[in-house]
Amino acid sequence: MEFDWSVIEDAMPALLGGARLTILITIAGLVGGLIVGFVAGLMRAYGNVILNAIAFVYIELVRGTPIVVQVMFIYFALPVLADIRVNPMTAAITAIVVNAGAYIAEIVRGSFISVHKGLREAGLALGLPTWKVLVYIIGPVAFRRMIPPLGNQVIVSLKDTSLFIVIGVGELTRQGQEIMAANFRAVEIWTAVAILYLLMTGTLTLILRITERRMRIL
Amino acid sequence: MSIVEFRNVTKAFGKVVVLREVDLNIEVGQVVVLIGPSGSGKSTLLRCINALEEINGGDLVVDGISVKAGRSNVRVIRQEAGMVFQQFNLFPQMTAMQNVAFGPQHVRGHSRAEALEQARALLAKVGLSDRGSHYPSELSGGQQQRVAIARALAVKPKLMLFDEPTSALDPELRHEVLGVMQALAEEGMTMIVVTHEMAFARRVGKRMIFMENGKISVDGDPATLLSNSENPRLREFLQHVH
Ligand SMILES: Nc1ncnc2c1ncn2[C@@H]1O[C@H](COP(=O)(O)OP(=O)(O)OP(=O)(O)O)[C@@H](O)[C@H]1O
Ligand SMILES: [Mg+2]
Numbered sequence: 418m419e420f421d422w423s424v425i426e427d428a429m430p431a432l433l434g435g436a437r438l439t440i441l442i443t444i445a446g447l448v449g450g451l452i453v454g455f456v457a458g459l460m461r462a463y464g465n466v467i468l469n470a471i472a473f474v475y476i477e478l479v480r481g482t483p484i485v486v487q488v489m490f491i492y493f494a495l496p497v498l499a500d501i502r503v504n505p506m507t508a509a510i511t512a513i514v515v516n517a518g519a520y521i522a523e524i525v526r527g528s529f530i531s532v533h534k535g536l537r538e539a540g541l542a543l544g545l546p547t548w549k550v551l552v553y554i555i556g557p558v559a560f561r562r563m564i565p566p567l568g569n570q571v572i573v574s575l576k577d578t579s580l581f582i583v584i585g586v587g588e589l590t591r592q593g594q595e596i597m598a599a600n601f602r603a604v605e606i607w608t609a610v611a612i613l614y615l616l617m618t619g620t621l622t623l624i625l626r627i628t629e630r631r632m633r634i635l
Numbered sequence: 636m637s638i639v640e641f642r643n644v645t646k647a648f649g650k651v652v653v654l655r656e657v658d659l660n661i662e663v664g665q666v667v668v669l670i671g672p673s674g675s676g677k678s679t680l681l682r683c684i685n686a687l688e689e690i691n692g693g694d695l696v697v698d699g700i701s702v703k704a705g706r707s708n709v710r711v712i713r714q715e716a717g718m719v720f721q722q723f724n725l726f727p728q729m730t731a732m733q734n735v736a737f738g739p740q741h742v743r744g745h746s747r748a749e750a751l752e753q754a755r756a757l758l759a760k761v762g763l764s765d766r767g768s769h770y771p772s773e774l775s776g777g778q779q780q781r782v783a784i785a786r787a788l789a790v791k792p793k794l795m796l797f798d799e800p801t802s803a804l805d806p807e808l809r810h811e812v813l814g815v816m817q818a819l820a821e822e823g824m825t826m827i828v829v830t831h832e833m834a835f836a837r838r839v840g841k842r843m844i845f846m847e848n849g850k851i852s853v854d855g856d857p858a859t860l861l862s863n864s865e866n867p868r869l870r871e872f873l874q875h876v877h
Contacts, residue, residue, distance in 0.1 A: 539724035539783075542685055543738045543790055544714035546706075553741060557728045633770075 424605040428596045435592030436613050442506070442588060443575045446513020450574070453514055454521025461526040463551075472522060479519035485580050488512035492584045509581040509588070517574045524570065528562040529555060561632050568625035572618050579614075589613055638663050638698055638794055638825055639684055645692035646679055646849075653679045655849040656693065661827065663793075666820045668836040668857060669829045671846035672872060677829045680846065681796045684827070685716045698793055714742055717787030721799040723779040725771040731758060731782045732767035738790040750789075757785040761815050777808030781815055788819075795819065797828040831876045837861050845869045 460472035479487065492508035495501065503511075532555045540550035579590035593610035597603055639661040646654035653676045661667055669677050682688040683695055686702045686709045695702045697712045725734050735754035739745040745753070758767050761781040771779050780800055787795060797816065801809040813835050820826055820839045830836065836843060836857045843860050845853035853866045864870050 533724075535720060535722050535724035536726060538687055539718075539720065539726070539786075542687065542713055542718040543787070544710045544712075544742045546710065549741060553737070554726055558726075561728070 421605055424602045425609045428606060431592050431596060432609055432613060435587060435589035439578050439588040442509045442513060442578045445510045447517055447571060447574055449514035450517030450521055453518030455525050457522035458525025462529045476519045476522050479516055484516050484577050485583055487516055488581055488584055505584045505586045508584055509586045513574050517570055520570050524563055524566045528559040532558045564628055572621050575617060636663050640696040643693035644690050644695050646683055646688060646690050653849050657851060663825055664823050666826045666839055666841045668840035668843045669827060675846040676849045677846055678798050681798050681829060684796060685713050685718055714790050715792050716794045716796055717790060717792035718796045719783050719787055719800045721802050723783045725779055725783055727771050730768050730770055734782055735785045735789050742790050753789055757789055761785045776804045777811045780812045784815055794825045799829050801832060833861060
């Protein structure tokens with residue numbers, strides 16, 4: 418068969434539109450996911466029994482179910498249960514917030530508790546209150562350790578947005594699927610889609626590498 | 636005047652009793668060397684003083700404040716009692732200078748400029764004027780421990796607690812840390828030092844305490860105890876560490 422470049426040329430505007438949406442969902446979802454993840458992770462690491470249990474249940478529920486089921490639940494089941502309307506875009510972003518939040522919580526918890534307890538004691542021994550020890554001493558060390566796994570989670574979440582094809586969000590994969598259904602040019606379209614994903618994840622990897630090099634991991 | 640008073644202090648970890656009804660008074664300006672076999676409770680005794688460990692029975696008063704007097708009082712005690720750890724525990728994300736300036740700024744509430752000024756003076760005092768911009772990972776063990784001493788001194792404590800400050804160091808690096816400690820003792824700092832450095836104990840110590848099994852079993856003058864103790868277990872212990 419012949420690789421027809423003009424197919425890609427024609428499809429590009431729609432694909433780029435899809436890629437924009439993919440990025441939008443990823444960014445919005447991860448901003449929320451970081452907040453949820455930090456709160457849940459710190460609850461796991463330092464919370465009392467109740468806070469710890471709440472965070473634990475949340476994390477296990479999310480990690481124990483596929484993200485497709487999670488987004489289906491948010492989009493189709495939640496409206497029935499709670500009598501609220503959810504548009505596909507909101508459902509997609511919420512799904513990333515909830516899903517990434519759980520994985521980020523584990524990253525946050527892991528990096529905080531991995532910090533040698535001697536640092537905490539050294540801070541306390543100076544006469545600092547516990548919160549200052551967390552903010553000024555443990556936090557910065559933990560934060561540096563989070564960068565590689567967080568970078569990884571960003572890439573995973575970005576690719577996870579392709580699963581929102583199931584609720585009809587016009588992100589990159591969905592756009593590819595729709596164009597393909599009209600012109601049957603599978604090779605060209607899926608090549609183009611794959612390359613667009615690679616460009617996005619490649620950029621992220623590059624940013625991650627540079628950040629890692631700049632910030633000495635302690 | 637006593638700066639540390641153990642009154643019948645008991646400390647247990649679960650069922651393991653580590654300090655058994657300890658009574659001990661330490662006077663201002665005293666340099667106390669604390670020795671004893673592994674597991675006898677030396678670290679625990681030290682860590683009770685600045686409330687890194689909570690006591691279970693009796694009372695422990697540091698500079699007039701009980702360790703049981705609540706969080707904010709405990710913070711005051713910790714500011715009065717600086718601690719130096721076996722593993723240095725420097726803050727790895729900060730340079731030597733920032734490590735030392737941290738206490739004045741965040742504990743004493745000095746301005747950044749003042750804190751850095753003090754840090755510079757303290758680094759000079761421990762012989763590390765030229766290492767201020769180095770990170771802990773870029774310093775030798777002996778240098779790290781001297782930074783750690785400067786960091787503790789920066790909060791202007793009245794008392795210094797040392798838990799085996801040279802045990803993690805190569806023998807040839809120990810003297811630089813011991814030298815700083817000796818200078819501190821000569822300035823009149825009150826010090827409690829857990830150590831196996833008997834030459835230091837003899838030279839610098841004013842009082843030596845031998846702990847066994849959570850109790851103080853010998854308490855006396857270092858030179859006397861080191862040359863001829865009447866306690867057979869202390870004599871045997873000293874033979875092993877020499
Ligand atoms: N956090 C802890 N939890 C449980 N047991 C502990 C804890 N810390 C110390 N212990 C126990 O308390 C006892 C005394 O410990 P401590 O560290 O005070 O001894 P030490 O005299 O400093 O010994 P070393 O010379 O080995 O440092 C030991 O039996 C130890 O196992
Ligand atoms: Mg010890």
